[in-house]
Amino acid sequence: MSAPDISVVICAYTEERWEDVLAAVSSVRAQSRPALETLLVVDHNEKLGDRLAREYAAAGDVRVLANAGPRGLSAGRNTGVAAARGAVIAFLDDDAVAERDWLLHFAGAYDDPRVLAVGGRTVPVWASGRRPRWFPEEFDWVVGCTYRGLPPGRVRVRNVLGGNASFRREAFDAAGGFATGIGRGGDRRPLGGEETELCIRLARARPDAVLLIDDRAVIHHRVPAPRERFAYFRARAYAEGLSKALVTRSVGAAKGLESERRYAARVLPAGVARGLRDALLARPGGAGRAGAIVAGVLTAAGGYAVGSLRARRGAVTFGPAPAGGGARD
Numbered sequence: 105m106s107a108p109d110i111s112v113v114i115c116a117y118t119e120e121r122w123e124d125v126l127a128a129v130s131s132v133r134a135q136s137r138p139a140l141e142t143l144l145v146v147d148h149n150e151k152l153g154d155r156l157a158r159e160y161a162a163a164g165d166v167r168v169l170a171n172a173g174p175r176g177l178s179a180g181r182n183t184g185v186a187a188a189r190g191a192v193i194a195f196l197d198d199d200a201v202a203e204r205d206w207l208l209h210f211a212g213a214y215d216d217p218r219v220l221a222v223g224g225r226t227v228p229v230w231a232s233g234r235r236p237r238w239f240p241e242e243f244d245w246v247v248g249c250t251y252r253g254l255p256p257g258r259v260r261v262r263n264v265l266g267g268n269a270s271f272r273r274e275a276f277d278a279a280g281g282f283a284t285g286i287g288r289g290g291d292r293r294p295l296g297g298e299e300t301e302l303c304i305r306l307a308r309a310r311p312d313a314v315l316l317i318d319d320r321a322v323i324h325h326r327v328p329a330p331r332e333r334f335a336y337f338r339a340r341a342y343a344e345g346l347s348k349a350l351v352t353r354s355v356g357a358a359k360g361l362e363s364e365r366r367y368a369a370r371v372l373p374a375g376v377a378r379g380l381r382d383a384l385l386a387r388p389g390g391a392g393r394a395g396a397i398v399a400g401v402l403t404a405a406g407g408y409a410v411g412s413l414r415a416r417r418g419a420v421t422f423g424p425a426p427a428g429g430g431a432r433d
Contacts, residue, residue, distance in 0.1 A: 107211040108191035109140040110270065111186030115177055116198040117147035120156065124199040124326060126159070129166060131201035131323075137208035139165070140190045145180040147171045178282035178298045181266075185276050194270035197248065199277040200226070200325040202268075210270045213258065220275040220306060220313040223264030224321030225250045231329040237389030239332070240397050242375040246340045247327045250319070253371030258318040262363050263303035268323045275313070297347035304351075333411040334396070341400040345407020353415045372397055 112132045116125050125144070132142045146153035153170055157182040160166040169187055173179025179291060185193055196202055213222040228235070232393060236242075241252040248267050255261075264270075282298045307313055330336055346394065352361060375397050382390025 107137075108214050108272070109189070110137075110192045110194050110207050110211060111184075111188035111190030112142045112194045112196055112207075113145060113181060113188065114142065114196050114198050115145045115171075115180035115184065116152060116156070117180075119149070119152050121199055122152075125156070127201050128196055128198055129160075131203075131206075132196065133165065134204060135198075135202070135420065136204050136205045137211055139194075139207060141188070143184045143187055144168045145171055145184045147177070148175045148178050159256045174284055174285060177266075178284045181298075182281035182284075185273075185281060188273075191273055192270050193273065193276075195266060195268070196323060197267035197325060199215055199328075200267060203324070206321050206323060209318050213316050213318055214272065216314065218312055218314040219316055220278075220310065221264050221271045221303060221315040222321070223261070223269040223315075224323060225319040226265065226268045226323050226325050227328045227398045229324050229390060230327050230332060232332055236332050238334070238392030238396050239337070240375050240379070240393040240400075242339070242371055242397060243337065243400050245261070245344075246337055246400070247325070247331050249325050249327075252375065254317065254319075255365055256319055258316055258320075261305075261315055261317050263300040264315060264317060266299035267325065268321065269299060275306050275310075278309040278313075281283040284323075290356045297344075297351045301351045337396065338399065339386075341403040342407040345404040346411035347407075348404075349408050349411025349415055352412075352423045366424050368401065373402060 113404070114125065114128050114132075129142055132139050144156055144160070144166065145407070146168065148171055150170075153168060157168045160168060167187070169183055171180045172183045172186075180194060184195075192210070192214060209224065210222050213219050228244060228247055228249040228412075230236070244251040245265075248266070279302060281302075283301050303315055331340075348361065348364065361373060376394045379390045379392075379394030379397065382388075382424065383394065
C-alpha cells in the first residue's frame with residue numbers, strides 16, 4: 105500500500121502568536137516526508153487572516169482559510185478537514201514545531217488499513233528555560249504536552265491528543281467532525297476533550313478501528329510564562345473536569361473516564377509517592393510536586409462535579425459538527 109498524502113491543519117486565532125505560527129509552518133515545510141499542503145485556519149480574526157494571506161501569497165503549499173463555523177478550535181479543525189485534499193489530515197498546534205520526521209512516522213503507521221488515527225509525543229518548551237520544580241510530569245497535559253503515564257513506543261490507545269494528531273479522512277466520514285462547544289475557544293476558559301470525544305465516537309462507529317500513539321512523532325510545544333504558574337495549573341485542572349463532564353455526557357462514563365480511572369488509580373499515587381520520597385531525601389521540588397498532584401486531582405474533581413450538575417440542568421449543550429470549509433480569497 106502506498107503512503108497516503110497528508111494535509112496539515114494549523115489553527116490560529118491571535119497575532120500575539122505570529123512568530124509561533126510562522127515557525128510551525130516552517131517546521132511542516134522542512135519535513136523529511138513532505139506534506140501535501142499546509143492549511144492555516146484563522147478563528148474569526150480578519151486582521152490576522154489578511155496578514156497571513158499576504159505572508160503566504162506566493163506559497164503554493166500553504167493555504168489560509170477562515171473558520172467557517174462558530175468561534176473555537178473544534179470548528180476551526182472542522183473547516184480544515186473540509187478543505188483538505190489529503191487522505192490523512194494531521195493537526196499541529198499554532199505554538200508548536202514538529203521534528204523533521206514527524207510526518208514520516210505518522211505515514212508509516214497508516215500502512216495498516218485498520219489504523220484510523222495516529223498521535224505523537226509533545227515535549228514542553230518552558231519559557232523560563234526549565235520545568236518549574238513543583239510542576240509534576242504527570243500533569244503535563246495541563247500545558248498541552250505528553251504526560252508521564254502514557255505508554256512508550258507505538259501503542260494502541262483510546263484517544264490521541266489533539267495538538268499532535270492525525271486522522272484518515274474516512275474517520276470523519278464515519279464519525280462526523282469535532283464537537284463544537286467542548287474544545288478551546290480563543291481566550292475563554294481553557295476547555296479541552298474534543299479529540300477524546302471524537303475518538304470514542306469513532307470507535308463506536310467503527311469497532312474495527314485502530315488508534316495509535318507513536319512517540320517518535322515528536323513536536324515541541326511552547327509553554328509561555330503565565331502557564332508555568334500554579335494559578336494556571338489550577339484553572340486548567342478545573343477546566344479539564346468541566347470538559348470530562350461534557351465528554352461523559354456525550355459518550356457515557358464507562359468510556360469517557362476509562363483511561364482517567366487508570367491514570368488516577370496508578371499513575372498519580374506513584375507520582376505522589378515519588379514526590380514525598382524526594383522530599384524526605386531533601387531533593388528540590390519533591391513536596392511541591394506531591395502537593396500539586398493532590399491539588400490537581402481535587403480541582404479537576406470539583407470541575408467535573410460542577411460540569412455534571414450543569415449538564416443535568418441542561419445549562420451546557422454541544423454536538424458533533426459537520427466539517428465546513430471557507431477559503432480566503
